[in-house]
Amino acid sequence: MKKISVLGSTGSIGTQTMDIVRNKNDLKITALAAGSNIELLEQQIREFRPNLVCVFQEDKAVLLRENIRDLDTLVVTGMEGLIECATESEAETVVTAMVGMIGILPTIEGIKAGKNIALANKETLVTAGHIIMPLVKEKKVSLLPVDSEHSAIFQALNGEDKRYARQIILTASGGPFRGRELSELKNITPGDALKHPNWAMGQKITIDSATMINKGLEVMEAAWLFDINIDQIKVVIHPQSIIHSMVEYVDGSVLAQLGVPDMKLPIQYALFYPRRMEMPEGERVDFVKLKQLTFEEPDMNTFFGLKLGYEAGRIGGSMPTVYNAANEWAVARFLEGKIRFLDIPTLIGEAMSHHKLIQNPTLNEILNTEIETYDFVRGFDRAGLL
Numbered sequence: 457m458k459k460i461s462v463l464g465s466t467g468s469i470g471t472q473t474m475d476i477v478r479n480k481n482d483l484k485i486t487a488l489a490a491g492s493n494i495e496l497l498e499q500q501i502r503e504f505r506p507n508l509v510c511v512f513q514e515d516k517a518v519l520l521r522e523n524i525r526d527l528d529t530l531v532v533t534g535m536e537g538l539i540e541c542a543t544e545s546e547a548e549t550v551v552t553a554m555v556g557m558i559g560i561l562p563t564i565e566g567i568k569a570g571k572n573i574a575l576a577n578k579e580t581l582v583t584a585g586h587i588i589m590p591l592v593k594e595k596k597v598s599l600l601p602v603d604s605e606h607s608a609i610f611q612a613l614n615g616e617d618k619r620y621a622r623q624i625i626l627t628a629s630g631g632p633f634r635g636r637e638l639s640e641l642k643n644i645t646p647g648d649a650l651k652h653p654n655w656a657m658g659q660k661i662t663i664d665s666a667t668m669i670n671k672g673l674e675v676m677e678a679a680w681l682f683d684i685n686i687d688q689i690k691v692v693i694h695p696q697s698i699i700h701s702m703v704e705y706v707d708g709s710v711l712a713q714l715g716v717p718d719m720k721l722p723i724q725y726a727l728f729y730p731r732r733m734e735m736p737e738g739e740r741v742d743f744v745k746l747k748q749l750t751f752e753e754p755d756m757n758t759f760f761g762l763k764l765g766y767e768a769g770r771i772g773g774s775m776p777t778v779y780n781a782a783n784e785w786a787v788a789r790f791l792e793g794k795i796r797f798l799d800i801p802t803l804i805g806e807a808m809s810h811h812k813l814i815q816n817p818t819l820n821e822i823l824n825t826e827i828e829t830y831d832f833v834r835g836f837d838r839a840g841l842l
């Protein structure tokens with residue numbers, strides 16, 4: 457029986473993780489964490505009976521404590537509470553499925569406590585990969601990707617000598633605006649951008665897919681996970697999202713992982729690796745029905761957020777934090793209807809140009825860079841410069 461803690465249990469990855477736990481006898485939940493959705497969290501607590509839960513928002517934690525006073529589950533709150541869930545004594549693996557840089561500290565503390573990590577929260581690795589990857593080695597824990605592309609790359613590298621990998625081919629759906637010109641993206645609404653062609657996901661990552669900033673983040677995530685140079689990672693548009701990514705080797709051989717677009721497979725693979733578990737109710741790839749798989753070059757002029765992602769990754773240091781923090785701020789404002797779609801990559805570019813690079817930032821410097829970037833983009837917006 458594997459015991460797991462799920463941070464972000466009420467979200468898209470979190471609820472799919474709970475579906476897997478529900479269908480398998482060999483997983484037990486020991487801790488759960490969420491931001492504020494105590495209604496769903498209470499249902500999860502009553503079903504899975506964890507020892508510990510965290511609700512980040514303090515007033516909601518007070519309410520939840522009251523609502524589950526008939527149970528033994530302990531309710532904690534805030535960043536301390538998230539860290540308690542990440543380090544819960546019985547948990548062997550922590551599923552990091554929170555959205556955003558809030559995941560950095562709990563992930564680091566989980567690793568320090570000897571927990572294996574099933575990583576969905578890509579923002580953590582993008583901003584603090586230089587701290588997390590050496591720590592994973594030092595603590596001899598595993599960090600397995602949940603992100604579909606990175607799970608595919610992991611599978612395509614499995615059993616191979618990585619020195620023979622010539623490049624990683626990271627596939628991208630292209631999002632709902634694939635093929636559009638820059639001028640056609642001016643009046644995009646949140647409703648338009650939330651219609652991903654293939655994947656049902658949380659709002660933030662769905663907007664990131666529409667701007668292709670998700671792919672910029674994923675290029676940096678892959679560089680950390682597979683210890684490979686940014687320029688050995690090539691993004692290719694594959695609108696069907698059936699090939700989840702590929703590795704090309706020096707002899708010209710290309711290994712790919714394919715599957716229907718369903719996150720249950722990479723989540724389950726990360727939880728049970730190296731075992732492959734039955735996915736009984738899962739849909740299968742039917743090549744005859746599919747008929748064709750197609751590929752295109754990404755349009756980095758229209759989707760200039762992706763170009764900025766490569767730039768941030770090449771520069772390194774604190775620049776990926778600026779890229780990520782400006783994006784987190786801008787996506788939240790776009791969803792509130794406060795800024796326009798193209799303001800998202802514009803703000804990232806402005807924040808990157810303004811930033812004074814820190815080469816090898818400490819954790820505090822990363823968190824300060826996040827705050828400074830928020831201040832900068834907020835000020836840029838307030839000054840009417842957008």
Ligand SMILES: NC(=O)C1=CN([C@@H]2O[C@H](COP(=O)(O)OP(=O)(O)OC[C@H]3O[C@@H](n4cnc5c(N)ncnc54)[C@H](OP(=O)(O)O)[C@@H]3O)[C@@H](O)[C@H]2O)C=CC1
Pocket residue numbers: 463464465466467468469470489490491492493494512538552553554555556558576577578579602603604655656657658659660661719
């Ligand atoms: N969805 C997907 O298919 C994929 C997602 N990812 C990555 O996985 C991560 C999660 O994405 P997704 O599941 O879509 O996101 P969702 O928005 O659906 O879920 C986010 C989760 O994080 C929780 N959360 C937010 N803020 C806090 C906080 N301060 N403290 C504790 N918990 C918090 C939310 O709780 P609450 O509900 O209470 O607000 C919710 O449980 C992201 O990094 C994303 O990029 C990667 C690949 C695919």
Ligand SMILES: CC(=O)[C@@H](O)[C@H](O)COP(=O)(O)O
Pocket residue numbers: 603604605627628629630631655661664665666668670671719
């Ligand atoms: C499911 C998953 O891993 C997402 O990151 C997905 O890849 C988003 O699709 P895009 O390829 O459109 O960014």
Ligand SMILES: [Mn+2]
Pocket residue numbers: 603604605606674
């Ligand atoms: Mn992905």
